[in-house]
Amino acid sequence: MGKVKSAIVLTVITLVIAVLCVVCFVPFPTDSEGVSFFNPILNWTQKSSELGGYQYGGNAAYLGGGYTAVLYPEGVLSKKEYEANLAGKETEAEKQEYAEDYLPYANGALYLERDVACEKGSDRVSEEFDSGFRKNVEILKQRFEGLRENGTKLEVCDDYSVRIQLSSTMSAPSVALLYFSYLGDFTVKYGSSYEDATQAIPAENSDKPLSDYVKSSSVRTLNGVIYVVIHFTSEGRDIISEVTSGAADSAITMYFSVGDQAVINLSVSDQIVDGDLYISGSYTDTTAGIVATVIDSSIASTALGGESVEMNLGEIYRMPAATDSGSGLSALMLFYIAIGGCMLLSAAFFLIRYRRLGFAAIYSMLCYVILMVLCMYAIPVEIGLGTALAFLLCGVLLGACNAVAFEYARKEYAVGKTIVSSVKTGYRKCFWHIFDLHIALAIVAVLTYLIATAELASFALVMTLGVLISGVCTLVFNRFFWFIMMPLSKNAGKFCHYKREEVEDDE
Amino acid sequence: MSKRMYSPKAMWLWIALSTIVIIAGVVLYALFGFNVSASEYRTIEVGYDSVVSIEKLEEDLRSHCEKSFASAGISQNSEQSYYEVDVNYLQDTGTTLVTYFFSADTPEAGIRSAVSAIESAVASDAKFANADVTVEYRNVKNEPMYEAIWRGAIGVAVGVVVALVYIGFRFGWDGAITGLIVGVHDALLTLALLAITRIPVYAYAPLLFAAVAAMLGLLLWMIRKAKMREDFKDPAYSALSAEEAVEESCRNSYKTVLCFAVPLAVALIVLGAVATAGVRMFMLPALIPLAVSVYSSLLLAPAVYAPLKAKFDRFKTRHKRYFGKKKAAAEEE
Numbered sequence: 001m002g003k004v005k006s007a008i009v010l011t012v013i014t015l016v017i018a019v020l021c022v023v024c025f026v027p028f029p030t031d032s033e034g035v036s037f038f039n040p041i042l043n044w045t046q047k048s049s050e051l052g053g054y055q056y057g058g059n060a061a062y063l064g065g066g067y068t069a070v071l072y073p074e075g076v077l078s079k080k081e082y083e084a085n086l087a088g089k090e091t092e093a094e095k096q097e098y099a100e101d102y103l104p105y106a107n108g109a110l111y112l113e114r115d116v117a118c119e120k121g122s123d124r125v126s127e128e129f130d131s132g133f134r135k136n137v138e139i140l141k142q143r144f145e146g147l148r149e150n151g152t153k154l155e156v157c158d159d160y161s162v163r164i165q166l167s168s169t170m171s172a173p174s175v176a177l178l179y180f181s182y183l184g185d186f187t188v189k190y191g192s193s194y195e196d197a198t199q200a201i202p203a204e205n206s207d208k209p210l211s212d213y214v215k216s217s218s219v220r221t222l223n224g225v226i227y228v229v230i231h232f233t234s235e236g237r238d239i240i241s242e243v244t245s246g247a248a249d250s251a252i253t254m255y256f257s258v259g260d261q262a263v264i265n266l267s268v269s270d271q272i273v274d275g276d277l278y279i280s281g282s283y284t285d286t287t288a289g290i291v292a293t294v295i296d297s298s299i300a301s302t303a304l305g306g307e308s309v310e311m312n313l314g315e316i317y318r319m320p321a322a323t324d325s326g327s328g329l330s331a332l333m334l335f336y337i338a339i340g341g342c343m344l345l346s347a348a349f350f351l352i353r354y355r356r357l358g359f360a361a362i363y364s365m366l367c368y369v370i371l372m373v374l375c376m377y378a379i380p381v382e383i384g385l386g387t388a389l390a391f392l393l394c395g396v397l398l399g400a401c402n403a404v405a406f407e408y409a410r411k412e413y414a415v416g417k418t419i420v421s422s423v424k425t426g427y428r429k430c431f432w433h434i435f436d437l438h439i440a441l442a443i444v445a446v447l448t449y450l451i452a453t454a455e456l457a458s459f460a461l462v463m464t465l466g467v468l469i470s471g472v473c474t475l476v477f478n479r480f481f482w483f484i485m486m487p488l489s490k491n492a493g494k495f496c497h498y499k500r501e502e503v504e505d506d507e
Numbered sequence: 508m509s510k511r512m513y514s515p516k517a518m519w520l521w522i523a524l525s526t527i528v529i530i531a532g533v534v535l536y537a538l539f540g541f542n543v544s545a546s547e548y549r550t551i552e553v554g555y556d557s558v559v560s561i562e563k564l565e566e567d568l569r570s571h572c573e574k575s576f577a578s579a580g581i582s583q584n585s586e587q588s589y590y591e592v593d594v595n596y597l598q599d600t601g602t603t604l605v606t607y608f609f610s611a612d613t614p615e616a617g618i619r620s621a622v623s624a625i626e627s628a629v630a631s632d633a634k635f636a637n638a639d640v641t642v643e644y645r646n647v648k649n650e651p652m653y654e655a656i657w658r659g660a661i662g663v664a665v666g667v668v669v670a671l672v673y674i675g676f677r678f679g680w681d682g683a684i685t686g687l688i689v690g691v692h693d694a695l696l697t698l699a700l701l702a703i704t705r706i707p708v709y710a711y712a713p714l715l716f717a718a719v720a721a722m723l724g725l726l727l728w729m730i731r732k733a734k735m736r737e738d739f740k741d742p743a744y745s746a747l748s749a750e751e752a753v754e755e756s757c758r759n760s761y762k763t764v765l766c767f768a769v770p771l772a773v774a775l776i777v778l779g780a781v782a783t784a785g786v787r788m789f790m791l792p793a794l795i796p797l798a799v800s801v802y803s804s805l806l807l808a809p810a811v812y813a814p815l816k817a818k819f820d821r822f823k824t825r826h827k828r829y830f831g832k833k834k835a836a837a838e839e840e
Binding site for chain 2 (some may be wrong): 145318
């Protein structure tokens with residue numbers, strides 16, 4: 001390539017990279033008052049709770065990293081609720097009566113209703129209540145784990161309450177908290193109102209288990225409409241068909257309930273004859289998944305038998321962005337500074353070791369960072385600590401592979417080859433090494449992503465992206481940048497900081 | 508790297524060393540588990556309504572809390588503010604909850620006395636007369652979610668095995684078996700070191716670090732194996748025994764391993780040093796899988812590979828001889 005052509009191409013590429021850098025990383029005001037800001041793509045990517053939550057709207061404000069709520073079993077009150085109820089009693093006698101009904105538990109953090117949670121005439125928690133609560137914890141764990149969302153946490157507080165933490169990147173967290181708190185047996189009722197509805201499944205006055213009527217529940221998407229599907233057995237289908245036989249004449253409502261809560265109200269105007277009942281509504285993927293999970297786990301837990309205790313959802317709280325107490329800077333800002341520092345160190349290494357050839361490595365590193373941010377935004381992938389580690393690993397892999405390619409070319413140049421031949425031979429010699437490294441890592445990362453869940457799945461996904469982008473950057477971009485930058489220098493050896501081996505003169 | 512490092516004796520030395528650490532790790536894990544952050548802890552939750560925020564009394568309340576902690580002789584690990592939102596629209600209601608986190612071994616009496624001290628300080632402070640302030644004390648126990656653990660472990664195992672099949676075809680089965688040993692070893696040794704050192708980590712971190720160790724171990728071993736494959740093409744190597752050939756090749760390739768490991772270590776240290784405590788708690792323990800994979804690729808893997816290569820070479824020679832004889836017989840006929 002000629003010097004002029006090379007300069008033009010390099011200028012164009014530099015401009016493209018600069019524009020992409022601005023679009024990806026630099027916020028700037030778009031009006032003179034500084035009211036509106038251009039929001040770079042990096043700001044739109046999802047962030048985990050450790051890095052300060054996610055971008056809310058266009059005002060560059062980070063909302064909290066997650067939502068948290070406490071679930072109390074029926075018969076258990078928080079101190080706050082107990083005190084509020086007590087304060088609501090008008091007379092001292094009423095207050096005393098109310099206080100006698102409750103047992104302060106765990107240093108007064110919880111109040112247990114004696115009739116519900118305690119053994120008769122004793123301050124001891126009944127075994128029935130205890131086992132019912134333990135069963136609930138297992139069901140809740142199963143439900144929340146089934147979300148496969150990063151940052152989901154379940155904690156037992158003071159033995160008899162459950163605290164849930166959800167990532168703010170999850171859509172519809174309140175739906176998950178509310179619906180997942182519904183515990184109890186799955187029933188199907190029909191009638192004009194929920195209170196007066198007649199139970200259809202399981203058939204009343206029948207000893208048959210629920211599994212004889214309903215198999216499971218799932219989510220299906222057909223022609224862009226998301227459905228919650230309830231799979232009935234032939235016996236269940238017959239009952240539903242019979243119940244809805246008169247629906248064509250007068251519409252009825254069916255109530256699909258978990259415990260005392262109706263999770264689906266279905267207006268039926270035709271007889272249902274299929275075993276798989278497709279129910280549409282204003283569901284999103286997540287909300288349909290939540291409803292199906294609740295029904296499915298309720299069917300499974302009903303089959304297991306045993307008593308379960310109903311749960312009530314307490315207040316929901318959101319967590320704000322994490323900040324460093326020393327500097328006051330947000331975790332995310334410090335994280336960006338640290339990543340920027342690492343990139344500067346890498347750039348310094350390449351510039352010192354390879355002089356102007358270092359710019360080829362810097363350009364390919366910038367391409368890697370830009371492509372990663374674009375991919376993480378488009379897919380989307382949550383930026384968390386695990387994904388940051390994957391990003392770093394692949395960044396270092398890219399840097400190391402670039403250095404390996406430069407070193408192979410250096411060896412070729414040292415033995416007397418021209419720079420063009422050195423680059424060609426160097427790349428030819430190290431191509432399969434670099435290719436094998438990337439392929440093997442990509443295989444591990446892809447399979448881990450397909451099988452694992454939560455943080456490890458996110459790590460593996462970013463690892464897959466990073467390995468692929470690193471491979472392209474080192475084998476294609478890096479060589480291309482080298483190719484267009486080299487003609488700008490008269491002395492190619494000096495440009496790359498390569499030296500010929502000194503040959504001893506025999507004479 | 509001296510010759511002794513890759514002899515069969517050295518191999519047993521490295522294996523013994525790793526086995527001792529892994530067994531110690533298993534025992535300590537069985538006894539205490541990992542030092543997973545906040546698997547069990549205590550909290551004091553101070554809730555207040557919008558009156559406190561409007562009258563800007565947050566700092567006063569914070570000061571009451573801190574004085575109460577000091578007088579009760581307890582100190583919090585961290586604190587986090589939570590803002591109450593409504594169920595339907597997730598909009599702030601104006602109620603705030605400041606949670607102070609204490610380790611599980613903080614004396615209960617101290618916590619209780621701090622709660623009483625906060626309550627009496629707020630009650631006696633006239634500024635809080637119109638405010639609704641609640642103070643609650645909780646014992647919290649994290650419930651681990653096992654599906655993520657077993658699925659993650661299976662995912663990494665399947666990934667590593669399939670990658671090793673690829674390595675087997677590309678680099679030979681002796682290299683693939685060594686890679687498998689390295690992957691398993693690195694994952695186990697990382698978990699063992701996390702259990703032994705009791706470094707506080709996030710709940711998901713042990714599994715993630717084990718996966719990172721397996722991947723890094725595989726990566727660094729491939730770097731060494733690639734160099735060996737290139738070197739072994741040199742006719743000068745054909746005269747050497749397997750052990751000598753491995754030793755000769757490894758003499759230079761350790762620089763490439765360090766060329767990858769050192770920048771990664773620097774990056775992790777920079778992130779750990781610059782970022783917030785939450786990020787530090789992840790990035791600095793991430794040095795363990797890196798150190799383990801460097802150890803295994805520099806010392807264990809070549810030592811394991813040398814006798815394997817010798818066996819595979821003998822097998823190949825016998826195989827060649829057998830088929831050579833067969834071919835010759837066929838030609839004679």
